Amino acid sequence: MPQTMLDTHIHLWPSTALAPTNHRWMTPGHQLALQHGISEYRAATQLSSPNQPSGFVYVETDRFLPSEFPSAMFTGSGEERRTSMREWANEPLEELKFLRRVVEDQPHGGDGFQVGDGDLMKGAVAWAPFQLSSDLFNLYLDLAEETAGPQLWKRIVGFRYLLQGIRQEADLRRLVLSEDWLQNLLRLRQGREGKGWAFDVGVDTHGGGKWQVEVAADMIETVRNVEGDGSSGHVRFVLNHLCKPDLSNHASPHPSLADYAYQYALTRMAAKPLVYMKLSGVFNEFYPSPTPVTSAELNQALQRPLGNIFPLFKNRIMFGSDWPVCNLGGPLGENSWGLWRQVVEDRLQNAGLSDEEKEQIWWKAGCEAYRIEM
Numbered sequence: 531m532p533q534t535m536l537d538t539h540i541h542l543w544p545s546t547a548l549a550p551t552n553h554r555w556m557t558p559g560h561q562l563a564l565q566h567g568i569s570e571y572r573a574a575t576q577l578s579s580p581n582q583p584s585g586f587v588y589v590e591t592d593r594f595l596p597s598e599f600p601s602a603m604f605t606g607s608g609e610e611r612r613t614s615m616r617e618w619a620n621e622p623l624e625e626l627k628f629l630r631r632v633v634e635d636q637p638h639g640g641d642g643f644q645v646g647d648g649d650l651m652k653g654a655v656a657w658a659p660f661q662l663s664s665d666l667f668n669l670y671l672d673l674a675e676e677t678a679g680p681q682l683w684k685r686i687v688g689f690r691y692l693l694q695g696i697r698q699e700a701d702l703r704r705l706v707l708s709e710d711w712l713q714n715l716l717r718l719r720q721g722r723e724g725k726g727w728a729f730d731v732g733v734d735t736h737g738g739g740k741w742q743v744e745v746a747a748d749m750i751e752t753v754r755n756v757e758g759d760g761s762s763g764h765v766r767f768v769l770n771h772l773c774k775p776d777l778s779n780h781a782s783p784h785p786s787l788a789d790y791a792y793q794y795a796l797t798r799m800a801a802k803p804l805v806y807m808k809l810s811g812v813f814n815e816f817y818p819s820p821t822p823v824t825s826a827e828l829n830q831a832l833q834r835p836l837g838n839i840f841p842l843f844k845n846r847i848m849f850g851s852d853w854p855v856c857n858l859g860g861p862l863g864e865n866s867w868g869l870w871r872q873v874v875e876d877r878l879q880n881a882g883l884s885d886e887e888k889e890q891i892w893w894k895a896g897c898e899a900y901r902i903e904m
Contacts, residue, residue: 531875536652536893536904537586539770539810539850542567544628545640547593552621554594566854567642568632568650574853578868581875584893585652587850587900588629589730589770590690593621593657600662615669622657623677629654630682653687653900655730655768660691660714661705667714687900688728688768689718699741706749715753719763725901728766736776736815740791743773747798754802766804768899771811771852772835778819780831793838800842806899807843809874809891810850813866814859823861825872829880836877845887848895849874 543553545565550556556563575582600618616623631641632648656678659670675683696702705711721727731750733742746769753765775792785793799805812832813821822828829836839847853867860866878888897904 531581532888532892534889534893534904535581535583535849535871536896536902537583537851537853538768538848538896538900539589539808540571540586540853541589541591541855542571542628542632542642543591543625544638544642546638547621547624547628551594552624553591555592561858562854565640565642568647569642569644571853572647572650574857574864574867578862578865579871581871583650585650585902585904587687587896587902588651588654590622590625590655590657592692593625595619595621598661600666611666611669612673615666615673619659619670619673623673626656626674626677626682629656630677630679633681633685634679651685652902652904653685654682655688655690655728655900656686658689658691658714660689660711662714663710664713664717667710667717671717684722686727687722687902688730688766690730690732690770692732693746694732694734694738694742694774696742697738699739699745702742702745703748706745707752712753712756715765716756718765722901726763726766728768728900730768730770731773732770734774735788735792736774736778740788740795743792743795746773747795750799750802750805760803764804766806766899767799767802768806768808768848769799770808770850771815772807772809772839774811774815775835777812777815777831777835778817780816780819780834785834789834792835796838796842800846804846804899805843806846806848806895807839808848808850810870811852811855813852813856813861813870816859821859821861825869825876828869828873829877832873832877840881845890846895846899847891848899849892850896 543566548563632643635645635648637643718727718729731746733746735743750767757764822831851867851870856866857863862869
């Protein structure tokens with residue numbers, strides 16, 4: 531059993547952020563439309579596992595935006611542009627205000643944490659508008675730093691802009707290979723006083739199509755080509771949830787064409803330096819088939835993707851739970867966090883890894899990718 535464990539992927543939101551105007555995906559009656567704070571996270575881990583995380587990395591929750599692009603809102607200058615940006619990005623900035631209360635030990639009613647809980651949050655992956663022009667992207671970063679305050683800003687270890695919801699290949703390709711997008715990614719190398727920020731890659735091979743992970747590979751290869759010899763540094767990429775493979779056909783002895791395409795895209799990304807993979811999020815990828823209910827059954831079902839990922843990414847694999855989203859497809863409901871931890875522990879044990887190799891997955895790779903000290 532691991533002595534140190536960094537859960538590199540959890541989500542939190544207060545009871546004041548449960549409406550579609552806070553999260554567009556949080557429709558009335560949604561299973562997750564309840565307060566999910568550190569208190570609930572700790573209760574879930576304690577209920578379902580004898581091993582408790584030493585810390586976690588918060589990942590942004592796809593807060594509401596009135597539009598993907600602000601269009602003509604930012605035609606002014608100076609303070610007018612700042613005001614327009616604050617209005618357009620109100621919800622992502624509210625998310626930062628919530629996280630600021632966490633790290634500054636200032637809980638409000640419905641925040642779901644107690645004084646001292648913020649010490650568990652070793653880092654946070656925040657949202658940022660990579661789709662905007664570089665001047666507007668930098669304007670947002672300035673406002674984000676101002677909103678976060680110095681304590682939280684030190685713990686911002688990366689950024690994410692979810693790509694999984696883009697359902698047309700041409701649209702995704704046009705976005706992530708655009709000059710603005712690439713320049714904004716390269717900007718991450720300069721963050722955290724030289725440590726740099728990571729970029730979390732959220733694509734959906736299962737729900738969106740194999741082309742999503744292929745375009746992600748194109749993006750990473752393009753960035754590495756632009757970086758050249760790396761004398762100005764490299765952007766660190768963290769692939770979420772195994773890139774969400776289609777696990778519905780796990781019982782078939784024969785890989786599908788999509789399986790081969792997925793594997794090849796992963797091979798391309800793993801060949802590049804500083805590209806990491808999260809062991810997380812797989813419970814939701816078995817649909818329309820039922821999710822296996824035991825660790826042994828899950829490890830058998832995951833043999834194909836994990837059999838490729840472990841030799842490809844080696845010491846760049848990290849543990850993450852995707853709590854509380856893991857409860858949606860997780861077969862044990864609120865106990866799904868503990869089940870996933872057991873799945874990973876059994877996988878590492880059966881793979882014959884050394885204690886040092888296991889520690890790399892449980893916490894060291896996450897610390898390396900996000901430049902976290904534990």
